[in-house]
Amino acid sequence: MTADTVQIEVQQTTQSRLQEVDFNNLVFGRNISDHMFIAEYKNGQWQDLRIVPYGDLSLSPATAALHYGQAIFEGMKAYKNDAGEVLLFRAIDNWKRLNKSAERLCMPQIPEEVFMNGLTELLRLDAGWVPSQPGCSLYIRPYMFATDPYIGVKASDSYYFIIFTSPVGTYYAKPPRVKVEQHFIRAAEGGVGATKCAGNYAGSLYPAKLAQQEGYDQLIWTDARDHEYIEESGTMNIMFMLDGKLLTPHVSETTLDGITRKSIVAIAEHWGIPVEERRISVKEIIDALKAGKLEAAFGAGTAVVISPFATIAYEGVDYALPEIKEDSFVNRVKNYLTDLRTGKEEDIFGWMLKV
Numbered sequence: 001m002t003a004d005t006v007q008i009e010v011q012q013t014t015q016s017r018l019q020e021v022d023f024n025n026l027v028f029g030r031n032i033s034d035h036m037f038i039a040e041y042k043n044g045q046w047q048d049l050r051i052v053p054y055g056d057l058s059l060s061p062a063t064a065a066l067h068y069g070q071a072i073f074e075g076m077k078a079y080k081n082d083a084g085e086v087l088l089f090r091a092i093d094n095w096k097r098l099n100k101s102a103e104r105l106c107m108p109q110i111p112e113e114v115f116m117n118g119l120t121e122l123l124r125l126d127a128g129w130v131p132s133q134p135g136c137s138l139y140i141r142p143y144m145f146a147t148d149p150y151i152g153v154k155a156s157d158s159y160y161f162i163i164f165t166s167p168v169g170t171y172y173a174k175p176p177r178v179k180v181e182q183h184f185i186r187a188a189e190g191g192v193g194a195t196k197c198a199g200n201y202a203g204s205l206y207p208a209k210l211a212q213q214e215g216y217d218q219l220i221w222t223d224a225r226d227h228e229y230i231e232e233s234g235t236m237n238i239m240f241m242l243d244g245k246l247l248t249p250h251v252s253e254t255t256l257d258g259i260t261r262k263s264i265v266a267i268a269e270h271w272g273i274p275v276e277e278r279r280i281s282v283k284e285i286i287d288a289l290k291a292g293k294l295e296a297a298f299g300a301g302t303a304v305v306i307s308p309f310a311t312i313a314y315e316g317v318d319y320a321l322p323e324i325k326e327d328s329f330v331n332r333v334k335n336y337l338t339d340l341r342t343g344k345e346e347d348i349f350g351w352m353l354k355v
């Protein structure tokens with residue numbers, strides 16, 4: 001399939017909901033933009049590419065994804081520059097990662113043209129939904145799921161690929177309190193932890209609920225075998241500032257290869273800050289906390305961007321983290337990423353795409 005064979009039929013809404021949205025008080029995940037992009041996989045081909053008004057789907061109760069979990073997704077964001085143009089951040093990397101997830105779950109690959117043309121067409125149509133308020137952006141949710149109306153564990157023959165978008169503000173109102181999880185796990189070697197498959201998030205809800213009942217906002221996942229090494233925090237990658245170095249667990253079979261994470265690593269290296277991507281033990285971090293040497297611990301992901309932790313809890317003890325200083329790495333890299341994404345900073349890494 002090449003770019004000129006990608007025909008997208010467009011049916012525009014006659015009733016935009018844009019006026020109903022309060023862009024000065026955006027709540028994460030509440031408002032969905034006017035249109036969605038849909039492609040259907042049938043007979044070994046992606047077809048019926050279309051943009052239609054956002055609305056309900058009609059599906060068989062036997063829809064395979066609902067029973068056997070062939071469902072994967074992505075999360076990315078679009079921004080506006082001062083000229084009002086829409087900019088996408090590292091969208092190609094999201095397309096590649098969706099295909100990696102698809103391979104692991106025996107789902108079809110999505111051609112670049114289908115993903116990128118569907119995405120850019122949708123964003124052009126709903127450009128009015130991209131917020132220009134500071135700290136706000138348009139969250140983009142591409143996802144694929146199995147649609148065979150069939151009972152039985154096998155790879156489906158038919159799929160939907162959909163993209164819809166949502167204008168969003170900040171994710172956490174204040175720095176989260178996080179707890180090192182020592183019983184439940186998110187991912188094990190040989191499993192699906194490196195994919196953004198729906199089941200990973202369902203499985204994390206119960207441990208997160210228990211932590212919330214204890215007064216924490218989020219978990220720090222540890223390795224499945226010994227709970228000795230740090231993996232991620234909730235649905236974010238995790239990073240630390242220690243002795244002037246940026247530390248982050250290396251990407252593995254049990255962690256998600258986050259685009260925010262690798263962007264921060266690239267920026268730190270560009271600034272000449274030492275970066276260590278390696279196994280990080282819980283003990284190393286707790287020892288640094290006890291000695292008052294941990295400068296910062298933060299989550300990194302598309303939804304939160306960069307989220308410094310207020311507290312890390314381990315074996316029933318709460319360790320407070322120092323306040324983030326104005327000129328700290330955490331603040332500088334956060335501001336740099338924001339400026340890059342809103343076109344105020346020169347795109348020296350070649351990450352931005354004008355829609």
Ligand SMILES: *Cc1c(COP(=O)(O)O)cnc(C)c1O
Pocket residue numbers: 075196232234235236237256257258259260261300301302303
């Ligand atoms: C999506 C996700 C991340 C962050 O990835 P980004 O590409 O930076 O958004 C990290 N961990 C998990 C488990 C995720 O699902």
